[in-house]
Amino acid sequence: MQVERSIRAMTPQERQAKREWGTGACQVRGCTARAAYLLLETPSGKSEDGDWWQYCCAKHARAFVDQHGLEMPAAAARASRSLAVQ
Numbered sequence: 001m002q003v004e005r006s007i008r009a010m011t012p013q014e015r016q017a018k019r020e021w022g023t024g025a026c027q028v029r030g031c032t033a034r035a036a037y038l039l040l041e042t043p044s045g046k047s048e049d050g051d052w053w054q055y056c057c058a059k060h061a062r063a064f065v066d067q068h069g070l071e072m073p074a075a076a077a078r079a080s081r082s083l084a085v086q
């Protein structure tokens with residue numbers, strides 16, 4: 001079974017939702033840095049395993065990128081205050 005891996009910056013809407021849902025922190029155990037990226041792993045082919053995803057900080061995103069030979073995406077712009085108020 002092959003696994004497709006990708007990484008992208010969190011959208012402003014995801015950032016806001018994560019703050020409303022919890023702390024907005026990286027989901028790597030023991031890390032309290034602010035999450036900024038979404039890591040994705042999707043099994044290819046017919047597999048009953050679902051997708052794996054994790055929000056993480058820049059440090060852990062860099063480790064994922066280095067481990068899997070991916071390119072680090074540009075960081076997303078911060079959500080504007082008008083979005084945060086809504």
